[in-house]
Amino acid sequence: MKSWSGRFSKDISKDVESFNTSIDFDSRLYREDIKGSIEHAKMLARQDIISRDDAARITQGLERILDEAENGEIRFTADAEDIHMNIEKLLVEKIGEPGKKLHTARSRNDQVALDMRMYLRTEIRQISSLIKSLCSVLIKISENNLETIMPGYTHLQKAQPITLAHHLMAYVFMFIRDLDRLKDTGRRMNVMPLGSGALAASTYKLDRRSVQKSLDFDDITYNSLDAVSDRDFCLEMSFDLSVLMMHLSRFSEEIILWASREFSYIELDDSYCTGSSIMPQKKNPDVAELVRGKTGRTYGSLMALLTVMKGLPLAYNKDMQEDKEAIFDSIDTVKICLPVFTQMLDTARFNKDAMYKAAKDGYMNATDLADYLVRKGMAFRDAHEVTGKIVAYCISKHKTIEELLPDEMKSFSAVISSDVYDCLKIENCVYSRDLEGGPSPARVTEAIEIAGSRIRAL
Numbered sequence: 001m002k003s004w005s006g007r008f009s010k011d012i013s014k015d016v017e018s019f020n021t022s023i024d025f026d027s028r029l030y031r032e033d034i035k036g037s038i039e040h041a042k043m044l045a046r047q048d049i050i051s052r053d054d055a056a057r058i059t060q061g062l063e064r065i066l067d068e069a070e071n072g073e074i075r076f077t078a079d080a081e082d083i084h085m086n087i088e089k090l091l092v093e094k095i096g097e098p099g100k101k102l103h104t105a106r107s108r109n110d111q112v113a114l115d116m117r118m119y120l121r122t123e124i125r126q127i128s129s130l131i132k133s134l135c136s137v138l139i140k141i142s143e144n145n146l147e148t149i150m151p152g153y154t155h156l157q158k159a160q161p162i163t164l165a166h167h168l169m170a171y172v173f174m175f176i177r178d179l180d181r182l183k184d185t186g187r188r189m190n191v192m193p194l195g196s197g198a199l200a201a202s203t204y205k206l207d208r209r210s211v212q213k214s215l216d217f218d219d220i221t222y223n224s225l226d227a228v229s230d231r232d233f234c235l236e237m238s239f240d241l242s243v244l245m246m247h248l249s250r251f252s253e254e255i256i257l258w259a260s261r262e263f264s265y266i267e268l269d270d271s272y273c274t275g276s277s278i279m280p281q282k283k284n285p286d287v288a289e290l291v292r293g294k295t296g297r298t299y300g301s302l303m304a305l306l307t308v309m310k311g312l313p314l315a316y317n318k319d320m321q322e323d324k325e326a327i328f329d330s331i332d333t334v335k336i337c338l339p340v341f342t343q344m345l346d347t348a349r350f351n352k353d354a355m356y357k358a359a360k361d362g363y364m365n366a367t368d369l370a371d372y373l374v375r376k377g378m379a380f381r382d383a384h385e386v387t388g389k390i391v392a393y394c395i396s397k398h399k400t401i402e403e404l405l406p407d408e409m410k411s412f413s414a415v416i417s418s419d420v421y422d423c424l425k426i427e428n429c430v431y432s433r434d435l436e437g438g439p440s441p442a443r444v445t446e447a448i449e450i451a452g453s454r455i456r457a458l
């Protein structure tokens, strides 16, 4: 029998029962549901809405259910529809009459809003700590590679030399923004909706503030309609996780390129790669590819959530039960990707020689030559033109710029003298880019310090 069966003269169809149930995916809310119910019951007793004795028995019963659930001893069932009614049903089975009083002054609408906020704020903390572990590994590698010169790219064409540290720290700053976004989402999420009832609050004199405090919320919600129909916090978190995955996916793309024989910048550990069923020589960067591939799921979830919410009138509608699989899948995806991605990087070896060789090739010191000409008094546009001609000449002679003889150089401009060779050295091209935010080892060292203190504060 359903807890709402009073006004019905027929049983629910079996098809509708299995269509309607959410227990397969919302059972993961059991901890939050039980904690919320315990504090609700205690508050009801403090407000003399139920007796202290009933509240104590409800609390004990719920704590036993929690224990059993933690030990995997409970099988939730579809006939009790969702996690909220499953737990209430188990409670009544355990403690009898007092269990029927738990739902006084409460609706599943404010209950599910509470559970989701509590569940997601915990997940934000866990995901943030996984992001921080990834950042620690990246910072460690960066500290060891402040002087590891590599090509920097635009359009995937060699552009100007940078260092591996500078490149990896770019990702650290992306992940810091991800941490910051999640924290901000967590701040807006952390408001307590119980007391909103089904939609129009309650006739009982509830003490919402005490429930807010005991469940560790920063504030309460101030509009009962909004409180039960708001899923902005799911959307925001889904967006945050999509951006995080987008960052991981871009990084994955680079790792896949770098692991190719053509680049050979990185050697992934055997334990983080797979082989081919037919080609014996293959070693594939599957981890990075799967992270890149799984990014699509998080975008799909974000679109699903936006679409579920777009036409809903106030307040609660059953459509909103669809919020769960979407956001849970994004969470699971991120939590499976982050640790394995972190370990893949932690165990990888970077091939400094290949990076250095690649940086020497490709005329990446051409901008430095143009800047040299500017220092000798030439206008930048003219310097750009002269340097372009020198590069074209080098290409035709199969030489690098620094391999040209002084006379060859001078034939392009009389202002060039032998001091030009210093500024053409690839190391100097990096070291002289010494502005805040630039790739020189001193500046990257500063950036690492700033990143570290930001991460500690997040």
Ligand code: ARG
Residues within 6 Å of the ligand: 022, 026, 082, 083, 108, 109, 112, 316, 318, 320, 321, 322
């Ligand atoms: N399982 C439901 C959900 O996740 C709980 C709220 C149900 N409320 C209702 N009035 N049917 O949205």
